[in-house]
Amino acid sequence: MKTVRIIPRLDVKGPNLVKGINLEGLRVLGKPWNFARYYYENGADELIFMDVVASLYGRNSLVDIIKKTSKEIFIPLTVGGGLRTIDDIHNVLRAGADKVSLNTAVINNPELIKIAAEKFGSSTIMISIEAIKKNDNNYEAYTNNGRERTGIDAIQWAKQAEKLGAGEIMVTSIDNEGTGRGFGIELTSMIAKYVSIPVIACGGAGTVDHVLDVIEKGGADAVSVASILHYNFVAQYGMGDDFSAEGNIEFLKRGKAGFSKIQDTTIDEIKKNLVYHGISCRFDEQNLEHQEAG
Amino acid sequence: MGLNSEITNVKDGILKSDAVILPGVGSFSNAMSTLIKLDLVSVLRDVVLSSKPFMGICLGMHLLMSESYEFGHHKGLGLVNGTVLRFDGNTGSSGKRFKVPHVGWNKIYTVKNESHENKWNNSVLCGIDDGSFMYFVHSYMTKPENEDVQLSVTNYGDIEFCSSFQYGNLFACQFHPERSGPQGLRIYDNFAKMISGNFKDE
Numbered sequence: 001m002k003t004v005r006i007i008p009r010l011d012v013k014g015p016n017l018v019k020g021i022n023l024e025g026l027r028v029l030g031k032p033w034n035f036a037r038y039y040y041e042n043g044a045d046e047l048i049f050m051d052v053v054a055s056l057y058g059r060n061s062l063v064d065i066i067k068k069t070s071k072e073i074f075i076p077l078t079v080g081g082g083l084r085t086i087d088d089i090h091n092v093l094r095a096g097a098d099k100v101s102l103n104t105a106v107i108n109n110p111e112l113i114k115i116a117a118e119k120f121g122s123s124t125i126m127i128s129i130e131a132i133k134k135n136d137n138n139y140e141a142y143t144n145n146g147r148e149r150t151g152i153d154a155i156q157w158a159k160q161a162e163k164l165g166a167g168e169i170m171v172t173s174i175d176n177e178g179t180g181r182g183f184g185i186e187l188t189s190m191i192a193k194y195v196s197i198p199v200i201a202c203g204g205a206g207t208v209d210h211v212l213d214v215i216e217k218g219g220a221d222a223v224s225v226a227s228i229l230h231y232n233f234v235a236q237y238g239m240g241d242d243f244s245a246e247g248n249i250e251f252l253k254r255g256k257a258g259f260s261k262i263q264d265t266t267i268d269e270i271k272k273n274l275v276y277h278g279i280s281c282r283f284d285e286q287n288l289e290h291q292e293a294g
Numbered sequence: 295m296g297l298n299s300e301i302t303n304v305k306d307g308i309l310k311s312d313a314v315i316l317p318g319v320g321s322f323s324n325a326m327s328t329l330i331k332l333d334l335v336s337v338l339r340d341v342v343l344s345s346k347p348f349m350g351i352c353l354g355m356h357l358l359m360s361e362s363y364e365f366g367h368h369k370g371l372g373l374v375n376g377t378v379l380r381f382d383g384n385t386g387s388s389g390k391r392f393k394v395p396h397v398g399w400n401k402i403y404t405v406k407n408e409s410h411e412n413k414w415n416n417s418v419l420c421g422i423d424d425g426s427f428m429y430f431v432h433s434y435m436t437k438p439e440n441e442d443v444q445l446s447v448t449n450y451g452d453i454e455f456c457s458s459f460q461y462g463n464l465f466a467c468q469f470h471p472e473r474s475g476p477q478g479l480r481i482y483d484n485f486a487k488m489i490s491g492n493f494k495d496e
Contacts, residue, residue: 123431282399
């Protein structure tokens with residue numbers, strides 16, 4: 001039986017953790033390492049850091065965050081956003097990342113997957129596919145965090161990425177992302193059936209049952225969640241530090257009005273629900289042990 | 295961990311150290327040819343044959359074996375007799391397909407020897423619970439010729455494979471202790487105690 005992973009995703013803009021809806025309208029939620037440490041201590045199986053504006057501005061502010069995080073967090077860290085070259089990949093791996101997530105750069109140059117997989121190992125290379133369903137019911141891959149159409153069929157692209165040496169595929173249905181309406185089950189299952197490498201479903205969780213659905217019906221090997229955990233963290237711990245630096249803090253000022261579809265929860269609750277439905281995940285002894293120690 | 299560590303690819307650095315960790319990301323043949331190019335093969339052999347604590351992780355575990363079938367057939371360092379084989383995700387008695395690479399958390403179990411003593415107590419796995427979760431990322435696994443060297447086994451698909459082994463001062467594991475949370479850190483803690491000679495004091 002496969003052991004499913006729950007992977008909090010931390011979207012980062014400059015020094016802040018942000019969250020959008022349909023990959024847009026980014027709101028500042030706090031400082032990324034506070035969230036990262038909390039998720040590590042509370043049962044996260046891995047973490048994903050995404051520099052969500054990097055590919056737009058050609059910058060990457062994640063290296064410092066990763067350096068800081070990898071010293072105190074001992075689960076796999078994936079970094080993505082704005083990584084263009086072998087040197088970019090090398091830099092974030094050196095900073096302490098275990099894997100990189102690539103989208104825009106490899107759509108522009110698919111051979112980069114092959115070169116990177118040969119140099120750093122397939123297991124290091126995660127391909128992120130962000131897609132929107134077209135009128136003809138096919139899914140089209142988008143780049144630049146959901147801003148640019150590519151004309152490329154998402155399912156065919158997943159297969160090609162696997163052939164070129166990708167180790168994992170992260171699938172985001174842009175229409176679902178940030179909405180709390182549930183994952184893009186159809187898109188996830190089409191890709192999960194078509195490739196033999198692990199598939200990470202991303203974007204749309206509003207309840208613990210959505211996570212269960214995308215595993216049972218979508219065939220996901222891992223599930224990436226953001227809002228559903230972040231809003232819980234913010235509700236418990238507030239905004240903490242000062243956010244004058246940059247970003248839209250309206251969300252934090254107003255509370256979570258307009259996000260009623262998202263029932264915030266914890267990793268523990270997500271995993272409890274999975275275990276209850278007979279799905280294997282890293283849950284039992286270690287979490288309990290941690291709570292006692294905590 | 296309180297260890298002074300240095301990432302090195304030079305002979306002197308390795309020979310002067312109190313202990314060596316051979317990590318690994320990449321492919322077997324690339325790594326072997328790099329070790330040959332840097333003239334490190336004999337140095338690593340000397341370290342393993344000395345009494346210095348040595349830890350091989352993932353590909354670093356694979357490299358210790360005599361041969362690998364990763365992208366062709368290649369000779370390894372040959373410090374442990376055995377081979378490196380690929381998971382076959384399509385076959386198996388149940389006929390069920392499973393994903394390769396094996397990515398994620400999985401449990402490690404003790405291998406009971408004839409006297410039923412727990413070999414973990416005398417290794418860096420000391421204090422870790424039987425059935426603990428560790429983090430794995432791999433498509434290939436080691437198969438030591440002498441099964442007695444196995445410290446732990448793990449099940450994936452319908453295959454049971456060797457997830458760690460101990461051979462004298464040499465410990466090697468398929469999982470990544472540095473990415474396996476508090477239980478994984480315990481391995482480094484034990485390793486540090488072995489280096490400083492405090493391991494048996496507990």
